[in-house]
Amino acid sequence: MTSAASSVATSPIFSVQSLSKRYGTTTVVNDLSFDIAPGECLGVIGPNGAGKTTTIRMCLGLTAPDAGRITAFGLQMPHDALAIKERLGIVSQFDSLDPDFSCAENLLVFGRYFGLKDAVIKARIPKLLEFAALTHKADAKLSELSGGMKRRLSLARALVNDPQLLLLDEPTTGLDPQARHLMWERLQRLVQQGKSILLTTHFMDEAERLCNRLLVLDHGKKMTEGAPRQLIADNLEPDVVEVYGAGALALADSPLKALAARTEVSGETVFFYTQNAKRLLDALTAYPQLRTLHRPANLEDLFLKLTGRQIREDA
Template sequence: MSAPLIEVSHLRKRYGESVVVDDVSFLIAPGECLGVIGPNGAGKTTTIRMALGLATPDAGEVAYTLDGTRLTMPQDALAIKARLGVVSQFDTLDPDFNLAENLLVYGRYFGMKSADIRARIPQLLDFAALSHKAEAKPGELSGGMKRRLSLARALVNDPQLLLLDEPTTGLDPQARHLMWERLQLLLQQGKSILLTTHFMDEAERLCHRLLVLDHGRKIAEGKPRDLIAEHLEPDVVEVYGVGALALASDAGLAALAARVEVSGETVFFYTAQARPLLAALEAHPQLRTLHRPANLEDLFLKLTGRQIREEG
C-alpha cells in the first residue's frame, strides 16, 4: 500500500479554557477524498488550519508524505504548502486583476516561472469552464464562477492534495453540481481531497470516507454507506400536516418503529420494516407521508442532535 498522503495524529488545540480540537486523528490515502462534517463549533476549521500550519497544535502531529519524502508541520511548512492547493470558505480573489492575471500572480507565490504559469492558464480556465472569461475581472462573475476560479487557482501549482473548506456554500443547485463534476474529475486524475461541508448530499457524492466531529472530538469515521448501516435503521417515514405531532406519542405507531423523533412540525419514524407502519398510517388520510431510505442527514442528526447551534 502507498503511504498516506497526510497523517494527522492525536491533535489537540485549546483557546483559553475551551478545547476546540480534542485528540483527533485521521489519514488520507493518495486519490482519496475524506470529508469532515460536524455542526458549528465542532472543530472542523481549526483542524484544517492546523493541517495547513496556520495554527499550532498544543499536542499531536501533522505529517505529510509528498513525492516520497516525509514532512511535518510546522517545521516543513514551506515545502508542504508548495504541494498543496487550498480553497477557503471566503472569496480571496484579487478584484483588480482579470482571471488570467489572478492565476499568474498566484502562481508566482510558489516561485513558478511566468512562462510555466502562462502555459498552464488556458487548461486551468478550460477546466473551470471559464475560457470565455479570461479577460473579465472577478467582480463580473457569478458566485459559481468565482468558486470555480478559486478551484482553478488552487491547482496552479499542480498540488497532490487539495484542502477545500465548504467550497460550495452559497451556490445555487446548478453551480453546485458543476463544482461537484470538477471535483470528481480531480479525484479521477489521482488528486486527494480533504473536504469540509455542511451539505450531506455533497459528502455522500464526493467522499470515500467521512470523519464526524462534534465538540472537538471524533465521534465516527468510515465510508458513508457503512456509517449509515451501522448507526441507522434502513427506512425512514416522515409524517407532517395538521395533527401529525400527536402521532409521536401514539403507542401503537411507536411499536412499529425502532425510533421516533420530532423536528419542527414533522414526525420521523425510523424502522427496519416500513410496510406495517405505512399501513397503520392509512388511518390518518389527512396527513402527508414520505417513505425514503435513511441518508447521511439522518446520520448527522442522530450523532450530533437536531438542536441548532449558532456560529461562535
C-alpha cells in the same frame, strides 16, 4: 494537472495524530486522528463549532496545535510548512481573489507565489481556465463573474502549482444548485486524476457524493469514521417515514411508536425509523389528513443522530 492511478493506496499522503487545540477552557479539537491516502477524498462534517475550520488551519500551519502531530509527504508541520504548502492547493470558505486582476491574471500572480516562472504558469492557464469552464472569461474582471464562477476560479487557482493534496473548506457554500453540481463534477474529476482532497462541508449530499470516507466531528472529537453508505448501514435503520400535518406530533407517543425502532420529532414532523416500513405505512392510512414521506435512511439522518437536532450558533 497530473494523471495518476485511481486506486486508493494504503500509505497515507497526509496524517494527523492525536491533534488537540484549546482556547482558554474550551477544547476546540480533542485528540483527533485521521489519514488521507493518495487519490482519496476525505470529508469532514459536523455542526457549527465542531472544530472543522480550526482543524484545517492547523493542517495549514496557520494555527499551532497544543498537542499532536501533522505529517504530509514525509514532512512535518509546522517545521516544514513551506515545503508542504508547495504541494498543497487551498480553497477557503471565502474568496480571496484579487478584484483588480482578470481571471488569467489572478492565476498568473498566484503562481508566482510558488516561485513558478511566468512561462510555466502561462502554459498552464488555458487548461486551468478550461477545467473551471472559464475560458470565455479569461480577460474578465471579478465584478463580471457570478458567485459560481468565482468559486471555480478559486479552485483553478488552487491547482496552479499542480498540488498533490487539496484542502477545501466548504467550497460550495452560497452556490445555486447548478453551480454546485458543476463544482462536484470538477472535484470528482480531480479525484479520478489521482489528487487527494480534504473536504469540509455542511451539505450531506455533497459529502455522500464526493467522499470515499467521512469523519464526523462534534465538539472537536471524532464521533465516527468510514465510507458514507457503510456508516449509514451500521448506524441507522434502513427505512424512514416522515409524517407531518395537523395533529402529526401526537403520533410520536401513540401506539404507532411501537411499529418503529426509533422515533424523533423536529419542528412539525415526526420521524419514524424502522427496519420495515410496511406495517407503519398501512397503519398511517387511518390518518388521511396527514402527509407522509417514505424514504431510505440517508447521511443527514446519520448526522442528526450523532450530533443532535438542536441548532448550533456559529462558533
